[in-house]
Amino acid sequence: MARLSRVESQELTRERLVATARELFLRNGYGATSLSDVAETAGYSKGAVYSNFRNKDYLCLAVLDDIRARQLALLTESVMRDERIEDRLATFTAWGEAHIGDEAWTTLEVEFLTRARHDEELRREITERVGAIREALAQLLDALARELGASLAMPAEQAAMTLLSLGIGLGIQRVADPAVPTAVLTDTLRLILRKGR
Numbered sequence: 001m002a003r004l005s006r007v008e009s010q011e012l013t014r015e016r017l018v019a020t021a022r023e024l025f026l027r028n029g030y031g032a033t034s035l036s037d038v039a040e041t042a043g044y045s046k047g048a049v050y051s052n053f054r055n056k057d058y059l060c061l062a063v064l065d066d067i068r069a070r071q072l073a074l075l076t077e078s079v080m081r082d083e084r085i086e087d088r089l090a091t092f093t094a095w096g097e098a099h100i101g102d103e104a105w106t107t108l109e110v111e112f113l114t115r116a117r118h119d120e121e122l123r124r125e126i127t128e129r130v131g132a133i134r135e136a137l138a139q140l141l142d143a144l145a146r147e148l149g150a151s152l153a154m155p156a157e158q159a160a161m162t163l164l165s166l167g168i169g170l171g172i173q174r175v176a177d178p179a180v181p182t183a184v185l186t187d188t189l190r191l192i193l194r195k196g197r
Contacts (some may be wrong), residue, residue: 004010006085010051011087014050017038017039017044017049017052017053019077021033021059021063021162022067024037025108029107029108029111030111030115035059036051038059051056057122058125059114061125061126063095064109064129064187065129068133072133072137075095075137076140078094080144082102088148092185093183093185094184096167096170096185097181100167100170101171101172101180103178113126118151123192124154130164133147134164135188137160138157139157141159152193153193153194154192159192162192163188166185166188170184170185
């Protein structure tokens, strides 16, 4: 087996730290998980964490980036794999029911946002990342509309903001009551895609 380069080794270390932190943050919460916990569980020194991340907040940003990227990939797959719009909406509904309001993910997001409210630099980082998610969602909506021969009922950026805001609100409600349905999200997407059809 070929020996890893320094860059490859550092990337592998970073990936392991993010995966371990994701597991611990989701299971125990942000506040209850220390950098020492992450380092020890991953099999590294605390120095290895600091050589890859400025501090615990930036490690959590990397964890949230990873979770959001996975969810965006699942969402994209759910709405782009079928031919008919009703089939796509059904798979979107299934994605929403399975992932919106995931207790561990949702509470981590809320806990971290609450933690960041008095840290302007961290808030800027979060704002930038959420903006990137909105932009990716807007591009997905544009692509979906083109594929379906539909025109969006509002600009893609506004539609993305609407769906993201509704999804976040539903997620928080579903943490308290998992029986809250996500169908309103699918109904909203249907309305956004129906204009001009």
